[in-house]
Amino acid sequence: xxxxxxxxxxxxxxxxxxxxxxxxxxxxxxxxxxxxxxxxxxxxxxxxxxxxxxxxxxxxxxxxxxxxxxxxxxxxxxxxxxxxxxxxxxxxxxxxxxxxxxxxxxxxxxxxxxxxxxxxxxxxxxxxxxxxxxxxxxxxxxxxxxxxxxxxxxxxxxxxxxxxxxxxxxxxxxxxxxxxxxxxxxxxxxxxxxxxxxxxxxxxxxxxxxxxxxxxxxxxxxxxxxxxxxxxxxxxxxxxxxxxxxxxxxxxxxxxxxxxxxxxxxxxxxxxxxxxxxxxxxxxxxxxxxxxxxxxxxxxxxxxxxxxxxxxxxxxxxxxxxxxxxxxxxxxx
Numbered sequence: 001x002x003x004x005x006x007x008x009x010x011x012x013x014x015x016x017x018x019x020x021x022x023x024x025x026x027x028x029x030x031x032x033x034x035x036x037x038x039x040x041x042x043x044x045x046x047x048x049x050x051x052x053x054x055x056x057x058x059x060x061x062x063x064x065x066x067x068x069x070x071x072x073x074x075x076x077x078x079x080x081x082x083x084x085x086x087x088x089x090x091x092x093x094x095x096x097x098x099x100x101x102x103x104x105x106x107x108x109x110x111x112x113x114x115x116x117x118x119x120x121x122x123x124x125x126x127x128x129x130x131x132x133x134x135x136x137x138x139x140x141x142x143x144x145x146x147x148x149x150x151x152x153x154x155x156x157x158x159x160x161x162x163x164x165x166x167x168x169x170x171x172x173x174x175x176x177x178x179x180x181x182x183x184x185x186x187x188x189x190x191x192x193x194x195x196x197x198x199x200x201x202x203x204x205x206x207x208x209x210x211x212x213x214x215x216x217x218x219x220x221x222x223x224x225x226x227x228x229x230x231x232x233x234x235x236x237x238x239x240x241x242x243x244x245x246x247x248x249x250x251x252x253x254x255x256x257x258x259x260x261x262x263x264x265x266x267x268x269x270x271x272x273x274x275x276x277x278x279x280x281x282x283x284x285x286x287x288x289x290x291x292x293x294x295x296x297x298x299x300x301x302x303x304x305x306x307x308x309x310x311x312x313x314x315x316x317x318x319x320x321x322x323x324x325x326x327x328x329x330x331x332x333x
Contacts, residue, residue, distance in 0.1 A: 005103070007031065007170060008076030010069065010091070012039050013282070014052035016082035018143035019107060021053075024062050025173040031064045033072040035091070040065050051280075053147040069094045078103045078167065080137075081119065084282040085110030088119065092126075100128040103163060107137040109284040110192050111291035118188045132160040135167055136188045138243040140250035141176075142257070149175045155243035157181040157188075179242075185233040187243050190225060193308075194248040195285030196292060197221040199263035200307050201252040203314065203321055206267020213329070217307070218252055220332045224307055228292070231303045259285040266314060267321055289315055306331040 008031030009020050016032075023030045034040055042050040043065060047057045066072045073079060073095060079102050083091050089112050104127075106119040115122055120134040135158035145152055154171055158164035159182050168178035181187060197218070204217055225248065226239040239245060251257050262283035265275040276283070293312045296302050310328045313319040 005077040005166060005170075006075060007078045007080060008033060008064075008072045009080045009082060010072065011082035011084075012036060012049060012052070013082065013084070014143040015107060015109075017049045017053045017056060018141075018146035019080060019082055019137070019171075020058070020063075021056050021146060022171045022173065022176055024058065025176075026170050027062070029062055029064055031066070031072050031076045033066055033069055035067065037067055040067055053143060056147050070097050073097055073099055073102070076102070078105060080105040080107060082107040084108070085112055085119070085284060086282065086287050088112060089114045089122075095127075100130075102129070103133045103135065103167075104129050105135045105137060105167060106188060109195055110288045111295075113287055113291060116291060116294065118185065118192075120184060120188055131184075132158070133163070134158065134184060135164060136184055136191065137167075137171075138187045138191050138247055140242055140246040142250065142254055144256045146176070151175050151177070153242055153246070154178045155181050155187065155241075157184045157243070159184060181241075181243060183235060183237050183243075186229045186235065186237050189229045189232055190244045190247065192284075192288045193225050193228060193292060194251045195259040195283070196289050196308055196311055197225070197248060198251040198257050198259035199266070199283070199285040199289070199315075200311050202257075202260035202263020202265075203267040203311070204263075204325060205260070206264040206269075207322060207325055209325070214253075216332050218249065221252070221307055222248055224305055227303050228296070228305060228308075231299065232295070259283050262286065263311075272315055285311075286315060 007023055009016050010033045012034035020030055020032055048054050074097055085108050104123045108119045112122050123129040138155045141152040141154055156164045156168040164180035168180055172178045222245050262275055289311050292308050296305055310324050313324050314321045
């Protein structure tokens, strides 16, 4: 940790763009891998991402851009992955260099569908990354508010506090406050689960439920999240901290939340496919719902997850949202 660490961000969506912007506040150079040649060429010409957060202008001398994932993985010491969970497996298959000595940071909001593993677990098992070299970025923080430089908060989780602090310092600025945690697995599960609950909140809104029900839904969601995470990874944690409850609330209530938007469309009568086609961004909660359901099904003693089960029934069993939520209202307290 003596020499300055080189950072690279993998992904070109809104959250990846926001993270690059945060790093550019503190670092002389930031690596940025993107699959699209067009996006790279547009950035070099117009100084902004053509598809996401286009109001954010970058100083090109700070960016090291590449369409080659191996070139970028070779360049950096800290690899920050912000590729949607549904696509990260196929992107990682392109890697042909040894990354076992790298620090891996997950800003991916979901489980890898092909393996059923958290992103950190996948890197540990598949690429021999020591657990001390795996970190997670959690909110509550929307990329759109980062673009506007509105005050936002991040939690950086790593079992090695020095590495967590180094990453946190690289992201901190006048408008980004950071804290660190050692609950890597718990926070990674929380980041995944909050998107499912945001879909539920969106469905409720689309069905015509009001603020009173939404408050009950969210209070039940945080308790459900606590039960799920405790079952998967038992350790001392305060579920009311910002990385858990705060991130859940902003994702469940914000107008910027793509998962809430997706759920709202479903509640209003869109099919899953038509809602996905209309949205320009990936709703991670769709994939997370199936992953969470399957993880719970594998347990001999299943955790009570009425909200996740309700979302699963609508998204994957094609059940009527109105009837499913009517049943759900009897299960909440």
